[in-house]
Amino acid sequence: MIFEYFSEKKYDRLVKGFVNNETPYNFIEEIGIGAYGVAYLLEDAASDKKYVLKRLKTKHRHKKKIRQKFDREIKILKETGLHHVPAIISHGKIQDIPFYIMDYIEGKTFEQAIFAEGKRFPLERSLQITKELLSIIKEFHKKGIVHRDLRIPNILLKGNTLYIIDFGLASYINEEIKYDKIINPKRTENHISDLYFIGHFLLFLLYSNYTPTIKKEKSWQEELQLPSAVVDYIERLLLIRPAFSSAEEAFNQIPEI
Numbered sequence: 001m002i003f004e005y006f007s008e009k010k011y012d013r014l015v016k017g018f019v020n021n022e023t024p025y026n027f028i029e030e031i032g033i034g035a036y037g038v039a040y041l042l043e044d045a046a047s048d049k050k051y052v053l054k055r056l057k058t059k060h061r062h063k064k065k066i067r068q069k070f071d072r073e074i075k076i077l078k079e080t081g082l083h084h085v086p087a088i089i090s091h092g093k094i095q096d097i098p099f100y101i102m103d104y105i106e107g108k109t110f111e112q113a114i115f116a117e118g119k120r121f122p123l124e125r126s127l128q129i130t131k132e133l134l135s136i137i138k139e140f141h142k143k144g145i146v147h148r149d150l151r152i153p154n155i156l157l158k159g160n161t162l163y164i165i166d167f168g169l170a171s172y173i174n175e176e177i178k179y180d181k182i183i184n185p186k187r188t189e190n191h192i193s194d195l196y197f198i199g200h201f202l203l204f205l206l207y208s209n210y211t212p213t214i215k216k217e218k219s220w221q222e223e224l225q226l227p228s229a230v231v232d233y234i235e236r237l238l239l240i241r242p243a244f245s246s247a248e249e250a251f252n253q254i255p256e257i
């Protein structure tokens with residue numbers, strides 16, 4: 001653990017030196033550490049425009065599969081031209097650690113909004129955000145990409161516009177998958193994974209309004225007291241009821257309240 005900490009810290013200094021000496025940008029600070037990567041904020045001194053450098057964690061440098069995933073993340077960002085995703089500017093290696101530089105989204109993640117700022121999302125607003133998210137995701141699927149990690153730290157809100165980051169688990173859609181053979185919906189290489197995550201995302205938004213009144217935990221259906229059309233809808237996203245056949249169908253059927 002301690003060795004790992006020092007190894008990452010040493011690498012932070014290498015990134016700082018690289019950015020300040022070999023790119024047009026200034027190194028500002030570290031902004032995020034995840035399971036696989038570290039993200040830093042950079043600034044272009046000439047224009048004040050901000051960028052993010054994301055690199056693989058040093059502890060994963062010799063893991064072939066993880067390196068391949070990082071390469072796939074870069075490939076997907078470079079080749080697919082997805083909208084509502086930070087544009088990739090450049091990529092390379094710093095002492096054998098792969099990295100890429102992308103636009104900085106000056107917004108906040110839903111994790112920050114809900115847990116750090118205590119922001120509440122009423123039902124109507126939650127459904128509206130989910131509809132916007134689905135309209136972005138159905139375009140990803142049309143381009144053959146499934147994100148597979150649509151969690152609250154990976155969805156950002158800038159003003160009223162949503163952005164999706166962290167394509168570390170993204171994959172190309174596999175058309176052969178049979179619905180009745182899905183064991184782990186989160187990791188499925190088709191629309192089911194993104195819709196399943198969106199079901200949980202919507203529950204996070206709705207729980208931002210909920211204050212428990214009794215100690216005993218109940219199911220979300222009992223606790224949230226939602227209109228039955230909304231319960232049915234979420235149950236389809238979460239595969240408690242028959243799945244939607246596409247993100248397009250889920251988008252078209254979002255309940256009006």
Ligand SMILES: Nc1ncnc2c1ncn2[C@@H]1O[C@H](COP(=O)(O)OP(=O)(O)OP(=O)(O)O)[C@@H](O)[C@H]1O
Nearest residue numbers: 032034035036037038039052086103104105153166
């Ligand atoms: N383009 C960006 N604009 C603004 N903030 C960003 C951007 N990219 C990353 N971040 C911030 O850095 C954090 C970590 O980035 P990212 O999720 O891509 O890394 P990760 O190591 O793959 O994370 P995890 O392992 O948790 O999935 C994000 O939660 C977000 O707060």
